[in-house]
Amino acid sequence: MSSFHRDTWVEVDLDCIYENVKAVQEHVSDDVSVIAVVKANAYGHGDVQVANVALEAGAKYLAVSFLDEAMSLRQQGVKAPILVLGASRVSDLELAAKEDITLTVFQREWLEEASKVSLGDASINLHLKLDTGMGRIGARSKEEVKEIVSQIKSMDNFRLEGVYTHFATADEIHSTYVEKQFERFNELISEVEELRSVRFIHCGNSAATLRFPKRIFNAVRVGIAMYGLTPSPEMVPSLPFLLKEAFSLHTKLVHVKKLALGESVSYGATYTTKDEEWIGTVPVGYADGWTRKLQGMNVLVDGQYAPIVGRICMDQFMIKLPYQLPVGTVVTLIGKQEEQKISSDDVADKLDTINYEIPCMISYRVPRMFLRNRSIMEVRNYLQDKPIMG
Ligand SMILES: Cc1ncc(COP(=O)(O)O)c(C=O)c1O
Incomplete structure (x- = not known):
């Protein structure tokens, strides 16, 4: 603590994160891949430290919001697959391919533009986002999805590696809406044959993963539960295991x-x-x-x-x-x-x-101190953007 000049600090207990990821993996079956959601500087906790401990605990993939966040992880030495959940620019495709970063796709127009980009020897993995009721990003109709899938098939160096959707109400005990989204997702996957054989099919955020471990296909995107927080207060009485707040x-x-x-x-x-x-x-x-x-x-x-x-x-x-x-x-x-x-x-x-908003809102002015095996592993001062002990 001596190499920064402020007696205010965040403590991030990476042991808690490790144990939460392990508990999630045990809760779903072994063949379900955990995608650790480390967007927004790992919900304010520290991107690379959380990413590394989540991978150590068995996570197979990382997810962020923007290409910049993925690049930040690559620059800090993270080699694991990373999925960008948000929209990316076509003009950044070459960079994403070079850095082996998986992009989310959901628009025909975007793919048409992308088909004009030559990636040379490089190739890129894509996950197709389906909008089953969140109303944010994603392809909605069977026709749209079919066109996108056949467009990707026709493009050299582009591989459809995943298909996913995001739930709007999985943390609410009333499950009518989430059931509708499950139904829509199932329908789209069964209607478009190529989707059934993609490597990763995922729909579960923390809430859906905790509540419906048998229905979340072969990968889950877990954020809040990994940090040891409940997806919503109403889920507290039915949480399947103890979440450890990091x-x-x-x-x-x-x-x-x-x-x-x-x-x-x-x-x-x-x-x-x-x-x-x-x-x-x-x-x-x-x-x-x-x-x-x-x-x-x-x-x-x-x-x-x-x-x-x-x-x-x-x-x-x-x-x-x-x-x-x-x-x-x-x-x-x-x-x-x-x-x-x-x-x-x-x-x-x-x-x-x-x-979710609370750790995210604690600003870069507050250095993060990381604990692993119950002792200080690293102290990172985001004002200087570098570790000051490690
Ligand atoms: C597309 C997507 N997937 C997964 C997550 C992780 O959600 P949670 O933190 O509730 O597990 C988020 C977070 O908002 C998200 O936007």
């Missing part, structure tokens, strides 16, 4: 003072002490992703809950301490202290959003 966020008090009754704290003077109070200053703010809407949320200090008082500033906020504590005392914003815990779920609840 992400925690900590800092240290930089200032402690006693305020008299009736004194105010922070911009707008929105908080006024109701008595003599010990107030601690925490060096984290909305520029770190700790948004102003978290005013009133608890943090943990000395194993106890302490509320954020007054407005959250760009780089600092104040908490009401249970009693006098020394400067340098560890403050946990997400994670455990003694018997108490604040999960990304609690932060999401306070913000009226989903847990």
